[in-house]
Amino acid sequence: MIFDKLKKIIVQDLGVDEEIVTLDADLISDLGADSLDAVELIMTIEDEFGITVADKDANDLKTVKQIVDYIEKAKKE
Numbered sequence: 001m002i003f004d005k006l007k008k009i010i011v012q013d014l015g016v017d018e019e020i021v022t023l024d025a026d027l028i029s030d031l032g033a034d035s036l037d038a039v040e041l042i043m044t045i046e047d048e049f050g051i052t053v054a055d056k057d058a059n060d061l062k063t064v065k066q067i068v069d070y071i072e073k074a075k076k077e
Contacts (some may be wrong), residue, residue: 002049
């Protein structure tokens, strides 16, 4: 499942507890990511899921659910 894989990536990249990584979690306010963390996270997601995230789209990915939805959509294309 995409969420489970993404959750592992977020825990590893951001060094947060697994319990706080929920679909509703906001990368910045809930998970403490800064802009550099977000860029690194997007790069890891691209590698792990074999997708490309456009810069304009990356700026709109604020919650874990938005990222999951984006990955699902990108995998279908």
